[in-house]
Amino acid sequence: MPKTFVLAPDSFKESITAEQACQAMQRGIQKVFADAHFIQVPMADGGEGTVDALVSCLNGQMIDCEVTGPLTTQKVKTYFGLIEDGHTAVIEMAKANGIHLLEPSQRNPLLTTTFGTGEMIKAALDLGVSKIIMGLGGSITNDAGAGMAQALGTKFLDVAGEPIQVCGGHLDQIQTIDISGLDPCLKQVEIIIASDVNNPLTGINGASHVFAPQKGATAAMVQQLDQNLAHFAELVSKQLNIDVKDVAGAGAAGGLGFGLMVFAGASIRSGVELIIEQTQLAEKIAQADYVFTGEGKIDFQTKFGKTPFGVAQVAKRLNKPVIAFSGLVGDGIDELYDLGFSQIIGINPPNFNLQDAMQNAERHLQNAVVEVLSNFLEKDS
Numbered sequence: 001m002p003k004t005f006v007l008a009p010d011s012f013k014e015s016i017t018a019e020q021a022c023q024a025m026q027r028g029i030q031k032v033f034a035d036a037h038f039i040q041v042p043m044a045d046g047g048e049g050t051v052d053a054l055v056s057c058l059n060g061q062m063i064d065c066e067v068t069g070p071l072t073t074q075k076v077k078t079y080f081g082l083i084e085d086g087h088t089a090v091i092e093m094a095k096a097n098g099i100h101l102l103e104p105s106q107r108n109p110l111l112t113t114t115f116g117t118g119e120m121i122k123a124a125l126d127l128g129v130s131k132i133i134m135g136l137g138g139s140i141t142n143d144a145g146a147g148m149a150q151a152l153g154t155k156f157l158d159v160a161g162e163p164i165q166v167c168g169g170h171l172d173q174i175q176t177i178d179i180s181g182l183d184p185c186l187k188q189v190e191i192i193i194a195s196d197v198n199n200p201l202t203g204i205n206g207a208s209h210v211f212a213p214q215k216g217a218t219a220a221m222v223q224q225l226d227q228n229l230a231h232f233a234e235l236v237s238k239q240l241n242i243d244v245k246d247v248a249g250a251g252a253a254g255g256l257g258f259g260l261m262v263f264a265g266a267s268i269r270s271g272v273e274l275i276i277e278q279t280q281l282a283e284k285i286a287q288a289d290y291v292f293t294g295e296g297k298i299d300f301q302t303k304f305g306k307t308p309f310g311v312a313q314v315a316k317r318l319n320k321p322v323i324a325f326s327g328l329v330g331d332g333i334d335e336l337y338d339l340g341f342s343q344i345i346g347i348n349p350p351n352f353n354l355q356d357a358m359q360n361a362e363r364h365l366q367n368a369v370v371e372v373l374s375n376f377l378e379k380d381s
Contacts, residue, residue: 004037005029006288006320008281010295010307011049012327015361018042018049019056024362025292025325028369039284043293043307046194046271047137051090054133055081057279060090065123067116068151070097070140071106072165080120083278088131089124093117093253094138097147099215102140107216109142109208109225110169114256118151121264125185132191133278134260135271136253140215142168142208142225144201144232145259153181154263168254171228177239182263191264194271196305199251201244201258202230207251215254229255236262272310282314291315292369294325298344300332312340325368327357345372 009021016024022040029036041057044050055062060083069076081090094100096116099107124132141147146156146166155178156164164173200206208217208226217225233245242262244250249268250258260266276282285291293311302309308324315322321342329346336344347368348357357364 002035002037003033003289004039004287006039006041006285006291008041008043008291008293008311009325010043010045012294012361012365013048013296015296015327015358016365018044018053020362021294021365024365025369028366029373031370032373039287041279041281041284043279043311044135044271044275045137045196045305045307045310046135046274047196048092048094050133050135050194050271050275051079051081051092051095053275054083054090054278058083063123063127065120067096067119068113069101069116070112071102072113072115072167074101076101076116078120080124082127082129086127087129088133089127089129090133090135091117091120091124092135092137093256094135096120097141098138099140100138104216107140109140109212109215109217109254110221111167112141112215113143113147113167114141114145114253114259115147115151117256118148121148122152122183125183125189130189132189133274134191134193134266136193136195136197136256139253139256141256142212142215142217142229142254144171144229144255145257145263146171146174146232148256148259149182149263152183152186152263154179155181168225168228171232174232174235177235179240179263186264191260191266192274193249193252193257193260193266193268194274195249195252195257195268196271197252197257198248200246200248201233201250201255202226207255210251211254233258270305270310272305272307276310276314281311282318285315285318285320288320291320291322292325293322294365296326297328297330298324298326298333298336299330300335302336303339309336309339312336316340323372325365327361343372
């Protein structure tokens with residue numbers, strides 16, 4: 001009886017996409033089980049690959065656009081997805097304002113903006129969508145979504161009543177928030193934030209302290225950014241009567257989670273849970289003999305909403321074995337075996353170097369699949 005495999009990996013960051021990982025897994029399986037059946041479900045958790053995963057799985061389409069990059073002087077050619085017969089847009093903020101769009105020497109969250117993300121939302125609204133799914137991973141911003149709101153018609157004025165071009169370092173100059181010009185289409189659209197981040201906007205666990213150092217911020221800049229976010233949140237509370245700074249996920253993408261809740265009425269959901277629901281992963285796993293998942297790194301943090309953990313939870317409920325493949329297997333994986341994982345496999349050969357691991361991830365993944373099947377699944381059959 002031919003085996004059925006559900007292949008549901010995330011991308012292996014900066015090396016292969018989730019779709020490429022699926023294909024490498026399939027090639028490996030076919031070397032051992034030539035008659036196997038496959039159900040490919042490229043996954044994501046709200047970060048890199050969310051648009052590609054949903055468009056691929058749901059036969060959607062890509063919409064090209066040009067928007068403002070992380071710096072206001074920069075333009076980037078990018079895209080978002082349309083699914084569900086054009087009724088739902090899928091947008092990754094990183095495709096407009098992501099960290100990968102700036103060289104390390106250019107990265108400064110005092111200067112970056114989410115304006116381009118707002119332009120992508122505007123482009124989707126102009127197509128008449130009724131729902132927008134927003135992926136927030138991979139940002140280089142720390143402006144609480146003020147740039148996004150500005151692109152959608154909000155005005156931010158200084159003490160003299162003059163408009164401010166907002167970025168992370170200018171939030172403290174804002175004295176008045178004018179939402180009278182905010183795009184009215186926002187009221188007709190459901191916006192869902194897909195995020196694997198639960199941080200509040202401000203404080204020691206907030207956007208600036210936790211994430212800004214990864215974006216080029218010095219210790220002094222972190223303090224300034226956090227104070228700016230606090231000032232902005234206080235203005236929002238006083239002038240708009242909205243206080244969501246402590247909601248889990250408000251600090252996602254440098255506070256874009258906060259801005260989307262305030263200016264677009266967005267709600268926040270676990271990214272991987274949302275993708276699991278959209279791709280009908282449970283129904284597909286129910287047909288499987290085995291489930292393969294994976295991503296670039298698996299460690300103790302995997303259980304906090306990462307893709308392999310979400311996949312393993314679904315498989316565990318359905319009593320299906322799950323094998324996870326990873327470029328790097330870190331500390332604290334022992335507890336994952338009690339949470340649904342059957343095996344966790346590092347794909348790289350002994351004594352590998354990082355360049356080889358990144359350039360040859362597909363081949364290493366395929367070989368690891370062959371080895372696991374030869375040593376484990378073949379006996380089980």
